[in-house]
Amino acid sequence: MRKYYGIILVAIVVFGVGLAAWTLNAPQEKVSLTVSTTTSLDETGLLDVIETEFEELYPNIDVAFISQGTGLAIQTAKDGNADMILVHDATREAAFLEEGYGVNRKILAYNFFVIVGPEDDPANIKGLSPTDALLTIKEAGETGNAIWVSRGDSSGTHAMEKRLWTAGGEDTTELRETDWYLERGSGMTATLAMANEKLAYTLCDMGSYLNNYVSGNIELLIMVEAGQETLNVYSAIACDPQNESLSHVHFDEAMKFIDFLVSDDVQNILADFGVDEFGQALFNPAVEVLAENTDPTIASWIKDAAFIDGTECPEDKRYEAGDLTFLTALSSLNAMIVQLLK
Amino acid sequence: MTAIVEGIIKAFQLIFSIDPELYRITGLSLYVSGLAVVMASLWSIPMATVLGLKNFRGKRFIRGSFNAFIGFPTVVLGLVLYLLFSRSGPLGLFGLLYTPLLISIGQAILITPILVSFIISAIEAIDMDIRDLARTLGSTEIQASLSILREASGGVILAILAGFNRAFAELGVAMMVGGNIYNQTRMLTTTIALETSRGKIPLSIALGVILVSIVYILNISISYLRKR
Numbered sequence: 001m002r003k004y005y006g007i008i009l010v011a012i013v014v015f016g017v018g019l020a021a022w023t024l025n026a027p028q029e030k031v032s033l034t035v036s037t038t039t040s041l042d043e044t045g046l047l048d049v050i051e052t053e054f055e056e057l058y059p060n061i062d063v064a065f066i067s068q069g070t071g072l073a074i075q076t077a078k079d080g081n082a083d084m085i086l087v088h089d090a091t092r093e094a095a096f097l098e099e100g101y102g103v104n105r106k107i108l109a110y111n112f113f114v115i116v117g118p119e120d121d122p123a124n125i126k127g128l129s130p131t132d133a134l135l136t137i138k139e140a141g142e143t144g145n146a147i148w149v150s151r152g153d154s155s156g157t158h159a160m161e162k163r164l165w166t167a168g169g170e171d172t173t174e175l176r177e178t179d180w181y182l183e184r185g186s187g188m189t190a191t192l193a194m195a196n197e198k199l200a201y202t203l204c205d206m207g208s209y210l211n212n213y214v215s216g217n218i219e220l221l222i223m224v225e226a227g228q229e230t231l232n233v234y235s236a237i238a239c240d241p242q243n244e245s246l247s248h249v250h251f252d253e254a255m256k257f258i259d260f261l262v263s264d265d266v267q268n269i270l271a272d273f274g275v276d277e278f279g280q281a282l283f284n285p286a287v288e289v290l291a292e293n294t295d296p297t298i299a300s301w302i303k304d305a306a307f308i309d310g311t312e313c314p315e316d317k318r319y320e321a322g323d324l325t326f327l328t329a330l331s332s333l334n335a336m337i338v339q340l341l342k
Numbered sequence: 343m344t345a346i347v348e349g350i351i352k353a354f355q356l357i358f359s360i361d362p363e364l365y366r367i368t369g370l371s372l373y374v375s376g377l378a379v380v381m382a383s384l385w386s387i388p389m390a391t392v393l394g395l396k397n398f399r400g401k402r403f404i405r406g407s408f409n410a411f412i413g414f415p416t417v418v419l420g421l422v423l424y425l426l427f428s429r430s431g432p433l434g435l436f437g438l439l440y441t442p443l444l445i446s447i448g449q450a451i452l453i454t455p456i457l458v459s460f461i462i463s464a465i466e467a468i469d470m471d472i473r474d475l476a477r478t479l480g481s482t483e484i485q486a487s488l489s490i491l492r493e494a495s496g497g498v499i500l501a502i503l504a505g506f507n508r509a510f511a512e513l514g515v516a517m518m519v520g521g522n523i524y525n526q527t528r529m530l531t532t533t534i535a536l537e538t539s540r541g542k543i544p545l546s547i548a549l550g551v552i553l554v555s556i557v558y559i560l561n562i563s564i565s566y567l568r569k570r
Contacts, residue, residue, distance in 0.1 A: 068539060069539050069540065069541075071539070071540045071541040072538065072539045072540060072541040074541065075541030075543065076541075152524060152536075153536060153539050153540055154539075154540035154541065154542075176524050176525065177525065182521075182523045182524070182526070183523060183524035183525075184521065184522065184523060185522040185523070185524065185528065185532070185533075185536040186517075186521075186522055186536070190521075194440065194521055194523075196429075197428055197429050197439055197440070198440070
């Protein structure tokens, strides 16, 4: 028996140290706000900056991010494991609202997807439109001269990629049976790493690209630049407390956070985030662009890509929104007229 | 809860629907882990036999190290292999990254401590007398070792089985060096991780049920065969 004392002692010490470290660092008497979000926002470090600012403003709220692809981020919220979502796939956001899981959708930010590839550009796609570029990669791929790496994980980026292939008349379930189309099934950084290894092309949001390029993870270069077809719009949606299976969500805290995200403070953080490190912002603030039509081209692109039935948030999906206002195509038309009159 | 029930129903549907993708990923998992066990056995059995039968300085340390590495984190091993075999890494010229072979190699390394430790214990559990007898009867050292291994076969089989279980169920190596490419390196565990991240929970559970069933049936049938 004696010889086991040592083992038991070590076990107790390990367990005790762990428990102590955990309880000392665990938040006390705080309401925790769980935000289910996409990897592209989280991997850049932006959310950490926003969290710090928010918790300074509301010391009794503890924000926790669960970072997943948009598909799982939405599923997590549906399962009642999050209080709100921050995602980038208008089609699935509309479904989330329609199925009665979310209210008060607000468009926050935008950036662009780009097609990146190896420096020598074996498929010769530089300067083409996104759809033409994909079709050219397909041609080159079939003769063994190019490889395409797909996210393949039902994320917002994957959804955009599928839309582009579909626009070119291709079916991704057929493409993935070929040798040149690799369905990665993983996050953006892992997908970029594979494209970099295989000297392949892939679709990537600007934020993740710059983040990985500047840190030296990848040597891929941008082949197809930003454009209307590749606009990427991020929105926040609060989980609907009227839904019986979601009655436990922290709705008030979620609304405070959404109010905070659309505030000038955070919109300015967005405009600055990454400028020092990457020479340009990773995400562009969208609130002012939409409300005051400061950039009519971008505003109309966002409306085309991310408005649901002509509005940020359908009227029957607004609930105790407080000061939060939702834009409709009409209200932004008014803004446009005001701008013109100026 | 409903997701679990749905998942179990879906598992049976999948198994009986003869879905080619399911058979492909299950087959790849079995192949990769099987190859890993063969490779690991090739170097682990001789190594364990020497360690079990010979006494030398530093033996305790080596044995202790193998024991300690039984719980080696799969992601760490995956990361190290990734860096070694990536295009810019020292072994990049082999072009093995994102191939099933590299997953097998990784899993073989992963399970080597299990095989070595278990087999040493099995050899040491054999009576001293029998060991000495084998030594005196065997004309060469190798023959003697073989007859001792035969004596310890129960423990050796157990070790191999434990190694297979660990390899078959691990995710870190398969994900990091395999890359989870559809049709090429997508296996049971990586598919479960992927389908979960896609939000398709019932499918993940179904695949989990299949994974656990294979491990269970394999282990039960081997222990049954050994008893006979």
